[in-house]
Amino acid sequence: MKIQDTLSDSEKELDITKKVRIYLCGVTVYDVSHIGHARTIIVFDTLRRFLEASGANVEFIQNFTDVDDKIIKKANESGESAEIISNKNIQSYFEDFNRLNVKAATEYPKATEHIEDMINLIQNLVDKDLAYVAKNGVYFHVSKFPNYGKLSKKKISDLESGARVEIDESKDNPLDFALWKFSNELPNWNSPWGNGKPGWHIECSAMSIKYLGEEFEIHGGGRDLIFPHHENEIAQSESFTQKPFAKIWMHAGMITINGEKMSKSVGNIKTVNNVLENWGPNVIRLFCLSGHYSKPIDYTENLLKENLVKWRQLETCYYELRLASDSDSVNSELNDFIAQLTKIKQNFDTALENDFNTPLALTEFFNMIKIINGLASEENITKPIATQVMPILEKMLEILGLNVIKTTDDEIESIFKLLEKREELRKSKQFDEADNIRTQISDMGIYLIDHKNKTLWMKKEKINSDAN
RNA sequence: GGUGAGGUGGCAGAGUGGUUAUGCGUGGGCCUGCAAAGCCUAUCUAAAGGGGUUCGAUUCCCUUCCUCACCUCCA
DSSP states (O other), X not given: OEXXXXXXXXXXXXOTTSOEEEEEOOOBTTSOOBHHHHHHHHHHHHHHHHHHHTTOOEEEEEOBBOOOHHHHHHHHHHSSOHHHHHHHHHHHHHHHHHHTTOOOOSBXXXXXXXXXXXXXXXXXXXXXXXEEEOSSEEEEOGGGSTTTTTTTTOOHHHHHHOTTSOOOTTSSSTTXXXXXXXXXXXXXXXXXXXXXXXXXXXXXHXXXXXXXXXXXXXXXXXXXXIIIIIHHHHHHHHHHHSSOOEEEEEEEOOEEETTEEOOTTTTOOOBHHHHHHHHHHHHHHHHHHSSOTTSOEEOOHHHHHHHHHHHHHHXXXXXXXXXXXXXXXXXXXXXXXXXXXXXXXXXXXXXXXXTOOHHHHHHXXXXXXXHHHHHHHTTOOBHHHHHHHHHHHHHHHHHHTOOOOOOOHHHHHHXXXXXXXXXXXXXXXXXXXXXXXXXXXXXXXXEEEEOSSOEEEEEOOOOTTOOO
């Protein structure tokens, strides 16, 4: 497949017959995750699912930054240790993202568990005279790295003239960034240069190299990490290995609210937990994939609602196939129909292979749903059709990470009894009684669709924001 | 100020040098005991403004305007 690479500003071919190693910059665990984090993580989770469905062997590493000034500040305010705060947020991370049906990464390395690796890396840079020890810490010599700024397309001279660079007299150059910061405050670690803690960027260099090797296929994260985080990672890593670092730099766009980036500091965040409560995991996944990954998505109730409607259509489709009539009669147009759906699946794959165009892929996907539901409304979904179509649909659901609510055998049994009773009542035109049963069934989370000759039942996901 | 990405119909959102995706919404109809879902049909006749290249531009080039992001922690 082809993926747009931020570094070369061009589409790069990804060979899926070889191992695909992905490093995703995860979250800093100073607080719970918001929907902006979820967008990036869902994009990469879906990419990973697509690659695996295409036969690739994927190794997926996602870090937790658990040493950070905001965590320390919280620790000082609350009296709890930084470690406890980090662990709490890591726990809620897993609660949130398990609910979002995000597959587990191969490893979730934590910064605090890789201090030695970072120190080794820094030592190497100091030995090469690419880093130096100053009053407040160990810094990287930006001027000694050729093409510093190549990822973010920034020039050192432009950065220097920018008024926003913090001036620290002890540094050789204001742009030099910290590899190690001296500190006696907890948490801190011993190092050859003095007690302290690592700079932010060094963890990702150390951990990506440790788990994936000196060169790997994809390094991902949000667009806001391009500078300085990923820029600095490149400088450190390539200075250390003397090799090109990641082959493809892939960046996800921001979630905005009223066109403004969602972030804790602006104070316009929607937490994952909160949005899950209102909309559930499937609608959120569809929402996050409804725009191209590289572009921003504006968070609005309307857009969520739109995806809720689509989700309901999908649930209907799934149950129509599952409860296909037992008739073995083979529709003469069966082959044409299957060919049509197979073509759609191909278009779906092609869209994803072309820089992971999820909005286009979803268009194809819902095109398929529409066709199946159309056939279903005419009661033309027979077992032979369902048997062939269901695997295609399930494969797409797996790639998209969507989960239709399933029913238990017990539920099915009691539903059948109630349905039979309702059918009798309807036939004898005792509609009030029949409607009572429908209500009773809907209390079980089961919804009915009366076709001409049969009643479709389906278990719908309970979604609080659903008006019904 | 610098750098980058954009500005597509009521909204969302792709592709494309010429046959003007798709979805949502909205109107009407069909189906239904009712409902829901679905179907049919219609609707909006879209490309920020101005130049240019071209037989022809939403798509290429220039320019103006606007928006967002990054330049500080950030997914």
